[in-house]
Amino acid sequence: MSIAFFDSGIGGITVLHEALKSCQSDEYIYYADTLNAPYGTKSKDEVRKFVLSAMNFITSLKVSAVVIACNTATSVAIEDIRKRYSLPIIGMEPAVKPAVEITEGTQKRVLVTATPLTLQEEKLKNLIDRVDNEHIVDLLPLPELVQFAENFEFKEDVVGDYLNGKLSACDLNKYGTIVLGCTHFIFYKNLFKKIIPDHIDVIDGNTGTINNLKKMLNLTDKHSDSKCNIKWYASGKQVYDIKKIAEFERLLLLLDSAEKTV
Numbered sequence: 631m632s633i634a635f636f637d638s639g640i641g642g643i644t645v646l647h648e649a650l651k652s653c654q655s656d657e658y659i660y661y662a663d664t665l666n667a668p669y670g671t672k673s674k675d676e677v678r679k680f681v682l683s684a685m686n687f688i689t690s691l692k693v694s695a696v697v698i699a700c701n702t703a704t705s706v707a708i709e710d711i712r713k714r715y716s717l718p719i720i721g722m723e724p725a726v727k728p729a730v731e732i733t734e735g736t737q738k739r740v741l742v743t744a745t746p747l748t749l750q751e752e753k754l755k756n757l758i759d760r761v762d763n764e765h766i767v768d769l770l771p772l773p774e775l776v777q778f779a780e781n782f783e784f785k786e787d788v789v790g791d792y793l794n795g796k797l798s799a800c801d802l803n804k805y806g807t808i809v810l811g812c813t814h815f816i817f818y819k820n821l822f823k824k825i826i827p828d829h830i831d832v833i834d835g836n837t838g839t840i841n842n843l844k845k846m847l848n849l850t851d852k853h854s855d856s857k858c859n860i861k862w863y864a865s866g867k868q869v870y871d872i873k874k875i876a877e878f879e880r881l882l883l884l885l886d887s888a889e890k891t892v
Contacts, residue, residue, distance in 0.1 A: 634659040634693040639667035641814030642699025647885045648836045654850045665865040668776040669702040670745020681707040705751040724811030725835040738806025739766045746771040779814040810834040
């Protein structure tokens with residue numbers, strides 16, 4: 631069985647990482663549309679065009695399922711994709727529902743961070759209308775975090791200055807939960823935790839997405855000693871360059887290391 635993960639860039643590697651920890655599969659394909667990244671600051675029509683082009687290529691690889699490991703791509707194009715392709719397609723959405731569930735009744739609010747396009751889309755607005763009965767959800771766009779990740783900028787002083795500047799505009803004492811609504815942001819999950827007050831939970835949608843994948847494909851839990859082949863693609867071409875593959879693999883190790891420090 632071959633499962634594809636698609637993102638505008640490297641953010642979806644955080645979702646692939648979650649799958650590698652818990653799913654038994656023969657092969658994973660990771661497709662990064664690096665020529666067109668980032669998606670979150672582009673128009674809806676542009677993003678839809680990029681996503682459909684990528685999906686045409688990915689489905690030509692005869693994969694068993696596709697995970698749209700990008701909140702922006704999901705919000706803009708998931709309905710079009712599901713109409714065009716018959717294979718299982720799993721999308722992402724910001725973890726607003728679980729955030730509201732753990733925050734309601736605490737006198738605290740929920741802060742949803744994502745790209746500007748994700749925050750503007752009807753898909754997110756409809757989700758918030760459906761689950762936010764107490765009207766406790768606020769939105770904060772953080773587009774530069776995507777660019778930091780795409781540039782492999784993980785220095786805490788550089789990214790921390792940006793995050794501190796953005797979060798200083800919010801009264802963090804009012805919040806009980808922050809949602810990381812972009813897969814790129816998850817590379818900085820521990821940095822969020824260092825900056826914000828200890829009482830705030832930081833959550834994302836990766837675990838829920840992989841649980842949906844496992845349920846849809848009846849995947850078994852990963853064997854502790856099993857290894858999975860990963861093929862890397864960038865904007866319609868397979869990546870063979872050893873240095874580029876090593877960069878991708880270093881991101882998986884970075885996520886492993888981040889989890890061990892929690």
